[in-house]
Amino acid sequence: MTIANPVLPGFHPDPSMIRVGDTYYIASSTFEWWPGVRIHESKDLAHWNYVGSALDRVSQLDMRGNPSSGGIWAPDLSYADGRFWLIFTDVKTVNGAFKDCVNYLVTADDIRGPWSDPIRLNGVGFDASLFHDDDGRKYLVQQTWDHREYHHAFNGITITELDVDTMRLMPETTRTLWEGTDVKVTEGPHLYKINGWYYLFAAEGGTQYEHQESVARSRTLDALSFEVMPNNPLIGNYDAPDGYLQKQGHGALVDTPAGEWYYASLCGRPWRHETEPSHGVRGWCTLGRETSIQKIEWDADGWPYVVGGRAGTRYVPAPKDAILTEAPEDHSQHDEFDADVLGPDWNTLRVPFDEHMGRVGGGSLTLRGQGSLCNLFELSLIARRWQAFDFDAETKVSFDPKTYMAMAGLTNYYSDLFWSWAFVTYDERRRTRVIEVAQNDNGDYTSFLKDDAIAVPDGADVWLRTCVRTSTYTYEYSFDGDTWHEIPVKLDAKVLSDDYVAQRYGGFFTGGFVGLAAVDVSGYGEEAVFDHFDYRELA
Known part of the structure; x- marks a missing residue:
């Protein structure tokens, strides 16, 4: 062995x-x-x-x-x-x-x-x-x-x-x-x-x-x-x-x-x-x-x-007296949110998952929008570790915001200072829901799509996927779960590394996470419903 x-x-x-x-x-x-x-x-x-x-x-x-x-x-x-x-x-x-x-x-x-x-x-x-x-x-x-x-x-x-x-x-x-x-x-x-x-x-x-x-x-x-x-x-x-x-x-x-x-x-x-x-x-x-x-x-x-x-x-x-231990070959995860508690792969930040963040069970996860992904006190985010250099992660979200201050989607996250996400929000000028991709790099916040944010058809749910390929990663979207479209934004994965963070901040001890989040900085607590989450490691 x-x-x-x-x-x-x-x-x-x-x-x-x-x-x-x-x-x-x-x-x-x-x-x-x-x-x-x-x-x-x-x-x-x-x-x-x-x-x-x-x-x-x-x-x-x-x-x-x-x-x-x-x-x-x-x-x-x-x-x-x-x-x-x-x-x-x-x-x-x-x-x-x-x-x-x-x-x-x-x-x-x-x-x-x-x-x-x-x-x-x-x-x-x-x-x-x-x-x-x-x-x-x-x-x-x-x-x-x-x-x-x-x-x-x-x-x-x-x-x-x-x-x-x-x-x-x-x-x-x-x-x-x-x-x-x-x-x-x-x-x-x-x-x-x-x-x-x-x-x-x-x-x-x-x-x-x-x-x-x-x-x-x-x-x-x-x-x-x-x-x-x-x-x-x-x-x-x-x-x-x-x-x-x-x-x-x-x-x-x-x-x-x-x-x-x-x-x-x-x-x-x-x-x-x-x-x-x-x-x-x-x-x-x-x-x-x-x-x-x-x-x-x-x-x-x-x-x-x-x-x-x-x-x-x-x-x-291995030790000469080793006793064979059965363990999963990889760390892929699929969650339909049937249980009324989060599974062992999930983590939250600083405090346990509770009614302030949302609720889980019966086939869905509901996240109640709280503070931004920069917030150290009130944050509705659940995430799991990156455990492979190459993986896909996807979810389906039902979300009907009425303000740009409400957002919900799929995030790749290192810390409050370093993260990105693809999310559904509201464009008040176009009077429609849209999909945007944004990154926070040590407080430098960038919206990548801006006026080209992707319009969401009336009544449609949104599937979101991230494709991480060692040095870069992208986001994709779908309105039916079958036909996927790559969002034309390629992000440098190093921004989510200990080594990159160490150049700018004294705390560089964790690692990349992928997860689900809902934000409502208006303070009205708009809720997003996630149908499932799938994390699939690639050989």
């Missing part, structure tokens, strides 16, 4: 991987998307199934107003004392000197939940993890954020003991374990005890193409007692621009029942336009940061290394 990377395609960053018995689990970051913290399981490390999200109640998580790429950063999953533990960070500020983050703890007896309401721990820094020592003591290990402009913002990895009786941290025990290397941007720490050594795995170099994973170790948890691995880093693609996988780092280590070792890491798969030089433009990761798995072995001095080299490999041997 072979592990084909990435194992979790499309926006599944910061994997925290553990094993309980013969089953492996991965928790990944979700940032501003609801529900929070996606969890997958596998028995072979090659095939993974989504089992649920840990944060699915408003009592656990309030992200209303969170900035794009704020919210849930780098959850840490662990298992001890017969239950699952999850640490997560809710980040309220992305740009500027401050992060305003809070770290929380939730627990569950079953990985599928229910998970407890959160215990507030601290706000010292993000990317916190929980280490369960073999003497029964527990520690919060975290990146430490320094807002002072005359210091480097990433101020080492600190550790603080958790009182297991009160479930409160003991600040008086806080100490810095490791300051990191000269690569800096030291974050994402995970601590392990192996053969009498405490091994600290931490990401460095930032989350773009300089990203890597460093390792240090110590016999104790004393302050500044950790020595860096001589052949550091463990993994990184900063000097391997031609590799299929890029940006690897920030992950977690796991052993198999038979004693093999594997490391789960975030990664990116960039593409480039034909006119772009391969070593001048590292590329555009429209699928966001994904999850890959590499095999680990240990040298004679007890240091880990990646089998196949620190750049990692696309294909990795």
